[in-house]
Amino acid sequence: MSVAELEFRDAVRDALDEELARDESVVFFGEDVGKPGGVFAVTGGLQERHGDRRVFDTPISELAIAGAAFGAAITGLRPVIEIMFGDFLFLAMDSLANQAAKYWFISEEQASVPLVVRSAVGAGGRFGAIHSQTPVPWFQGIPGLKIVAPSTPRDAKALLKGAIRDDNPVLFLEHKRLYSVKGEPGSSDEVAPLGRAAIVRPGSDLTLVTAMKGVHDALAAAEELATEGIDVEVIDLRTLRPLDRDTVLESVRRTNRLLVVEEGPRTGGWAGGILADVAEDGLEYLDDVWRLTTADAPIPYSPPLEDAFLPSAERIVTSVRKHLNSTPVNSTA
Amino acid sequence: MSVASPIAVSMPRLSDSMEEGTIVRWLKPAGDSVAAGEPIVEIETDKATMEYEAEAAGVLEIVAEEGTTVALGEPIARIVPVGASETPPPPEPRPSSAPPARPRATPIARRLAAEHGIDLAAVSGSGRRGHIVKADVEALAPNGSEATPPSPTPTPTPPPTPTRARRHELTRIQQRIASRMAESRATVPDFEVEVEIDMDDCMGLREELAAHADPAPSINDMVVKACALALTRHPRANGSYRDGGFELHDEVNVGFAVAAPDALLVPVIRDANRKSVAEIARESRALALRAREGKIAPPELSGATFTVSNLGMYGITRFTAVINPPQAAILAVGAVRAKPVVCDGALAIGRTMSATLASDHRILYGADAAAFLGEVRDRLESPIGLLV
Structure with missing residues (x-):
């Protein structure tokens, strides 16, 4: 008899629910998060349980939401806000990049900004070019801002709790294609530290580094490649800033090969940054390094084009075969 | 066309103990005219880095690229004398006079080959685009190679490299010091x-x-x-x-x-x-x-x-x-x-x-x-x- 599995969206809601219950200074607001329960059905019931003074809907203004959250955070509350689509984070940029991320430093580490920004990112849902982006690099270059990007329900819950308890701003990214994923729940009071990657599948031939939905693609690809004798180690970064470079480097020292899979444009992406880190600190261990990203183009709306555009288990398998000079095992058919 | 046959420039003996030299820098680009006595190249020997002069006038053709190490007497360049003809000799297309290509090998393959004293030119590459990869070198290494166990427990290999160590290749002078000092300790009572x-x-x-x-x-x-x-x-x-x-x-x-x-x-x-x-x-x-x-x-x-x-x-x-x-x-x-x-x-x-x-x-x-x-x-x- 197995423990009931936890759905990703429920994991997020449970983390919010439990933190709202645990700490009165936690508040949660955004567009359609209160009464409607969120456009991805993540936050239903929270307003009923915690009241409309702590969980409430806002006008459609990302800058107003983020500005209010910054003000609340520096005056004693621990706000969690939702920016419905990651594509709209750009509208909140000034509050996040110039105000929230800098305050700790320009106050000489006297005033912290305990603020969490939840946002749904990722493509594959036929949402088109301006509702499908994963704009990590826009935020990864901002010192003072942490970026969390979970891949499993258990991590989503434990990391969101860790983010809410962090005393400075955290961007918490939820991949839309993961909301309905189910997985083992973990213990209810688990709180994960930010900034640590996890080796989710050990292997000896190749280190495959990725995050969010990419982890599921990587694990599926690893299963397929195992039938050809290629033993892939999969690392789930879990946090994209700060990046756990040590775990990646330690793995590459053993496998001598590195593939980074990023759902985002190749130019300016975080995959390139990881390749650069590894080349700088581990060049003498390398047989091969490369990355699999999207093309430098907006995400297509056409379903066949969108599928072809994104990294997938199939594209990972093909790419690894090419780099390791492996050929697929012939099926009996 | 009155172009005389090219004069080979070989790695000169610049110190009494040198056996090979490294091309540090070409002071004249390939295809340039050089005069006899004009410095054309900087060569690092086991003792020092020195300029070396052209022995004849003509057009320089480079054989050994910068950074390569060449044995004493082996060719490093050619000087093509220009005859009295009014038509200048057509410059050789550079790629055709290129030196034997550096073997394509990955960084770890290079490191392991150096550690095992394996000449990469003799290794065939099984990697992408014909690169020599770690496995190719390991196949030729006398006793396996650096241990890369799949288990997270490190194998106690003889030289336990600290995890944060960085490797620096020796300069020619440092190589010379290392071999002379080791020779002294090993052979002199x-x-x-x-x-x-x-x-x-x-x-x-x-x-x-x-x-x-x-x-x-x-x-x-x-x-x-x-x-x-x-x-x-x-x-x-x-x-x-x-x-x-x-x-x-x-x-x-x-x-x-x-x-x-x-x-x-x-x-x-x-x-x-x-x-x-x-x-x-x-x-x-x-x-x-x-x-x-x-x-x-x-x-x-x-x-x-x-x-x-x-x-x-x-x-x-x-x-x-x-x-x-x-x-x-x-x-x-x-x-x-x-x-x-x-x-x-x-x-x-x-x-x-x-x-x-x-x-x-x-x-x-x-x-x-x-x-x-x-x-x-x-x-x-x-x-x-x-x-x-």
Whole structure:
């Protein structure tokens, strides 16, 4: 008899629910998060349980939401806000990049900004070019801002709790294609530290580094490649800033090969940054390094084009075969 | 077309011990006209980096690219003489005269090949685009290769590389130092004798000389001079054990160790026994400066028959040095220090310096070494003799 599995969206809601219950200074607001329960059905019931003074809907203004959250955070509350689509984070940029991320430093580490920004990112849902982006690099270059990007329900819950308890701003990214994923729940009071990657599948031939939905693609690809004798180690970064470079480097020292899979444009992406880190600190261990990203183009709306555009288990398998000079095992058919 | 046949430029012998040289920089691009006597290339030998000049006029064709190491006598370039014809020779398309391509290999394959002494040119690559990868080198390595266990427990391989260590390839000079020092320790049966030298009179003389000589001779210059004079009377200390015989040198050439950036160089004062202390001072200053600036020429670093190594300027009281084969001995000199001494049965404050002689017992035996070192001490304790 197995423990009931936890759905990703429920994991997020449970983390919010439990933190709202645990700490009165936690508040949660955004567009359609209160009464409607969120456009991805993540936050239903929270307003009923915690009241409309702590969980409430806002006008459609990302800058107003983020500005209010910054003000609340520096005056004693621990706000969690939702920016419905990651594509709209750009509208909140000034509050996040110039105000929230800098305050700790320009106050000489006297005033912290305990603020969490939840946002749904990722493509594959036929949402088109301006509702499908994963704009990590826009935020990864901002010192003072942490970026969390979970891949499993258990991590989503434990990391969101860790983010809410962090005393400075955290961007918490939820991949839309993961909301309905189910997985083992973990213990209810688990709180994960930010900034640590996890080796989710050990292997000896190749280190495959990725995050969010990419982890599921990587694990599926690893299963397929195992039938050809290629033993892939999969690392789930879990946090994209700060990046756990040590775990990646330690793995590459053993496998001598590195593939980074990023759902985002190749130019300016975080995959390139990881390749650069590894080349700088581990060049003498390398047989091969490369990355699999999207093309430098907006995400297509056409379903066949969108599928072809994104990294997938199939594209990972093909790419690894090419780099390791492996050929697929012939099926009996 | 009246173009004469090209003249091959091969790796020149720029020092008496060099076996190969590294092309540091081409001073003229391929296809340029060069004049006879014009410097065309910088070459790093086991001793120094030097310019090398074109032996004939013509158009330069480069064979060995920058960074490559070429054995003595192997071609590094060609010079195509230009005839009297008014039509200039068509420049050779550069790729066709390119050197044999560097084998395509990944960084770890290169590292492992170097560690196992495997020539990558003899390895066929199984990786992408024909790259030689780790597995290709491991297949040829004598006993497997660096352990990469799938388990997270590290295997206790003999040299446990710290995880944060960085590897630096040796320069040619560092390679030379490493092999010479290892050769010395492995093949020379060495032993040490040590004396404490009363330097009071030397210090006094030096102060007096300061008024008369520019630069003022240093203690080290006096040690060099004292050694040179003593060497003339102890030929085996100025000799070499070589191929089962003694070679006793007519010249007394005293080398002195100089710490240069990333290297240890030993410039040589030739005929030091026939030079005045002031001349030795001038020469050693100039040589040390050139050594530190990397501008010293190989002839200035070769031919020593004896070496003095002085760490007194670091406050080192005594140490032993490694003999530089085929020399018979090396003198390690410490700092001049004020300390209590017994003088005429009473305690006094003296200034003394330790000198430790490491000798090759195949040519310089215990009593010989002691006699030689005793004479060095006597000459430094009565330094007026250094001036005549």
